[in-house]
Amino acid sequence: MHRPPSLALRLTLLFGIAAALIFPCFGWVINRSMEKHFEAEDVAELQVIDHAVEEGLSGVHSGTDLTTLERRFKDLLVGHHRASMYLLGEGKRPIYESPGPDLSTLAQAFSANTDSHTVHQWKDAQHSYRVLIRRVSEDEIIGRPSYIIAIAVQIDYHLKFLDHFRETLWIVIAGSIAIMTLMGWIAVRQGHAPLRDIVTQIRRISANELNTRLSPETVPRELTDLAVSFNEMLARVDQAFHRLSDFNADIAHELRTPIANLMTQTQVALSRERTIDKYREILYSNMEEYERMAQMVGDMLFLAQAENSPRKINSADLDLAREVHMLFDYYEGWAEERDVTLVLEGAATVSGDRLMLQRALGNLLSNAIRHTATGETVRVGLGTSIDGTVSIVVENTGAEIPAEAIPKLFERFYRVDPSRQRDGNGAGLGLAIVKSIVDAHGGNIDVVSGAGRTRFRIILPGPSTAVADTGNE
Amino acid sequence: MKILIVEDEVKMSDYLRQGLIEAGFVVDLARNGLDGHHLAMTERYDLLILDVMLPDVDGWRIIKSLRESGRQVPVLFLTARDSVDDRVKGLELGADDYLVKPFAFAELLARVRTLLRRGTITTTETTLTAADLELDLMSRRVTRAGRRIPLTAKEFALLELLIRHRDEVLPRSLIASQVWDMNFDSDTNVIDVAIRRLRSKIDDTFERKLIQTVRGMGYMLETTGKD
Numbered sequence: 001m002h003r004p005p006s007l008a009l010r011l012t013l014l015f016g017i018a019a020a021l022i023f024p025c026f027g028w029v030i031n032r033s034m035e036k037h038f039e040a041e042d043v044a045e046l047q048v049i050d051h052a053v054e055e056g057l058s059g060v061h062s063g064t065d066l067t068t069l070e071r072r073f074k075d076l077l078v079g080h081h082r083a084s085m086y087l088l089g090e091g092k093r094p095i096y097e098s099p100g101p102d103l104s105t106l107a108q109a110f111s112a113n114t115d116s117h118t119v120h121q122w123k124d125a126q127h128s129y130r131v132l133i134r135r136v137s138e139d140e141i142i143g144r145p146s147y148i149i150a151i152a153v154q155i156d157y158h159l160k161f162l163d164h165f166r167e168t169l170w171i172v173i174a175g176s177i178a179i180m181t182l183m184g185w186i187a188v189r190q191g192h193a194p195l196r197d198i199v200t201q202i203r204r205i206s207a208n209e210l211n212t213r214l215s216p217e218t219v220p221r222e223l224t225d226l227a228v229s230f231n232e233m234l235a236r237v238d239q240a241f242h243r244l245s246d247f248n249a250d251i252a253h254e255l256r257t258p259i260a261n262l263m264t265q266t267q268v269a270l271s272r273e274r275t276i277d278k279y280r281e282i283l284y285s286n287m288e289e290y291e292r293m294a295q296m297v298g299d300m301l302f303l304a305q306a307e308n309s310p311r312k313i314n315s316a317d318l319d320l321a322r323e324v325h326m327l328f329d330y331y332e333g334w335a336e337e338r339d340v341t342l343v344l345e346g347a348a349t350v351s352g353d354r355l356m357l358q359r360a361l362g363n364l365l366s367n368a369i370r371h372t373a374t375g376e377t378v379r380v381g382l383g384t385s386i387d388g389t390v391s392i393v394v395e396n397t398g399a400e401i402p403a404e405a406i407p408k409l410f411e412r413f414y415r416v417d418p419s420r421q422r423d424g425n426g427a428g429l430g431l432a433i434v435k436s437i438v439d440a441h442g443g444n445i446d447v448v449s450g451a452g453r454t455r456f457r458i459i460l461p462g463p464s465t466a467v468a469d470t471g472n473e
Numbered sequence: 474m475k476i477l478i479v480e481d482e483v484k485m486s487d488y489l490r491q492g493l494i495e496a497g498f499v500v501d502l503a504r505n506g507l508d509g510h511h512l513a514m515t516e517r518y519d520l521l522i523l524d525v526m527l528p529d530v531d532g533w534r535i536i537k538s539l540r541e542s543g544r545q546v547p548v549l550f551l552t553a554r555d556s557v558d559d560r561v562k563g564l565e566l567g568a569d570d571y572l573v574k575p576f577a578f579a580e581l582l583a584r585v586r587t588l589l590r591r592g593t594i595t596t597t598e599t600t601l602t603a604a605d606l607e608l609d610l611m612s613r614r615v616t617r618a619g620r621r622i623p624l625t626a627k628e629f630a631l632l633e634l635l636i637r638h639r640d641e642v643l644p645r646s647l648i649a650s651q652v653w654d655m656n657f658d659s660d661t662n663v664i665d666v667a668i669r670r671l672r673s674k675i676d677d678t679f680e681r682k683l684i685q686t687v688r689g690m691g692y693m694l695e696t697t698g699k700d
Contacts, residue, residue: 287689294575295658329627330653333666359657366661 015184210238306436321347346382368396388462479509506530635694644691
């Protein structure tokens with residue numbers, strides 16, 4: 001599987017890309033404004049000269065002396081040391097040319113087209129200029145000739161400044177992007193500090209400190225959910241862990257009793273010579289203990305399996321009434337001896353594992369028969385509700401189960417009356433097995449005891465849902 | 474009847490051999506998978522008892538080579554693991570039966586006898602007799618010493634099972650599974666009650682008691698005892 005890139009890398013990249021997009025935009029805007037500003041400055045200067053030239057021309061007529069004119073224009077350019085001008089008179093006759101760049105070609109070219117006014121940038125061999133060329137035609141005053149004037153301002157200084165400025169700007173922008181990215185990286189690292197704290201805390205939790213909890217109030221709000229759900233998981237693990245160790249303790253305890261019996265019995269038996277019959281008696285007695293242990297281990301294995309792979313059930317449609325009748329057949333003799341009547345009411349079909357359900361119902365039924373007073377009845381009720389769930393009720397009259405025992409009834413090795421553990425009641429796994437079977441079928445079991453009767457009720461999903469359930473295995 | 478046991482656990486294999494020899498079988502014992510594999514492939518046996526978990530060549534491998542070479546000898550698997558997967562795997566590979574440790578020796582014996590009987594052609598009997606007891610399978614009628622004894626359907630089935638396995642000890646779990654199709658270990662004395670009731674009908678009024686309790690193991694219908 002491809003591993004997604006680290007969060008720090010992702011966020012840093014994101015910061016970097018954002019900076020790389022935004023700063024150049026700013027740079028461009030600033031650069032443009034600077035260019036506009038200098039251009040406007042140049043144009044203003046050009047216009048001042050232009051205005052003065054126009055003024056100068058106003059007193060000129062065809063007869064004006066050229067040298068006078070020349071002097072007038074020279075004076076005019078004083079104070080504009082970067083400027084130069086070129087004037088064309090009627091019939092493209094050069095009237096005046098200031099020292100500086102050769103503007104004649106530009107002026108001659110201009111006269112060919114009809115534009116009345118252009119400003120553009122122009123470059124000769126050494127310098128750059130901004131040039132204004134226009135036709136001055138004072139047509140409204142009859143007899144006045146029209147001129148073409150070309151005024152140029154050298155802008156090398158401005159361009160140089162702009163180049164410098166641009167260079168600085170780009171360096172600043174590149175630096176800003178780098179700083180932003182670095183800041184982003186630092187921010188992310190800093191931002192992850194609480195996460196690392198949590199990791200350190202979690203790392204410190206060992207198997208015997210499962211009751212430790214993270215404190216959700218001390219972490220940033222975004223991590224509260226993480227802390228809370230981690231705590232919940234921890235609680236579940238803790239619970240399972242305790243159940244498991246309790247369970248181990250239970251097993252050890254449950255095995256200790258029969259092993260103690262066996263050891264004592266065998267040691268006493270071997271302490272002196274006995275008759276063959278005595279030995280046989282001891283072996284038989286041992287075997288009973290062995291059988292008890294074997295059955296307990298078998299039950300434990302069954303429970304472990306049902307818990308570990310609850311999906312491993314061989315589902316088939318089962319006629320529960322038929323199954324209950326078979327169980328009645330089986331328990332009939334025993335029930336009759338105890339003068340207990342078995343009654344079945346209703347019918348239902350369920351999808352499930354026949355052997356498992358047989359075992360669950362058998363356990364409930366034998367339990368019920370055992371606790372029913374003589375002359376009374378054990379009732380099994382089957383029914384299907386509107387939503388398709390199937391209920392199996394096993395009800396008997398007799399001693400009630402104390403209220404405080406009910407929540408523990410389905411726990412392993414739990415016995416309502418601890419002193420009765422050796423009277424053939426098994427190891428106290430019967431109801432735990434019933435529950436695990438019901439759980440494996442996706443059902444529920446509950447028990448109500450009161451008013452002289454005890455009622456176990458199993459709710460199982462109907463045939464269709466159960467089939468769909470096992471279908472997506 | 475010759476049986477091969479392949480089992481690596483020393484105590485278990487020794488007692489299995491002893492028990493089966495005392496039950497009248499000829500028994501070969503292999504203590505590892507390799508020997509077991511060799512014996513199974515070269516000798517002729519009527520039945521194999523295979524432990525699934527062996528240190529070298531496991532039970533699965535042995536049965537696989539057996540079946541691949543076309544040997545149809547019945548195989549009974551022993552395993553300490555009771556998982557559906559194992560069971561399915563065993564049956565797929567051609568195992569005939571399956572026992573989970575710990576098991577009752579009587580149960581093993583009963584299953585061994587059943588497997589050995591499976592091969593032989595059984596004539597479709599219509600009557601079963603044991604001593605002076607007679608079962609008519611067609612009319613479901615039971616007579617003892619000529620006297621008719623009325624039995625319920627389950628009682629008849631129980632008696633039929635006992636007679637078919639006469640002189641064999643039948644453990645309670647086997648009886649529950651064969652007569653009532655109850656395949657879980659009940660912690661009740663249901664079978665004892667059923668046997669008691671059957672006894673009251675077929676044994677109580679007769680001097681010779683046919684149904685014997687084998688303490689700690691189960692029940693047996695005895696025909697060979699003192700007459």
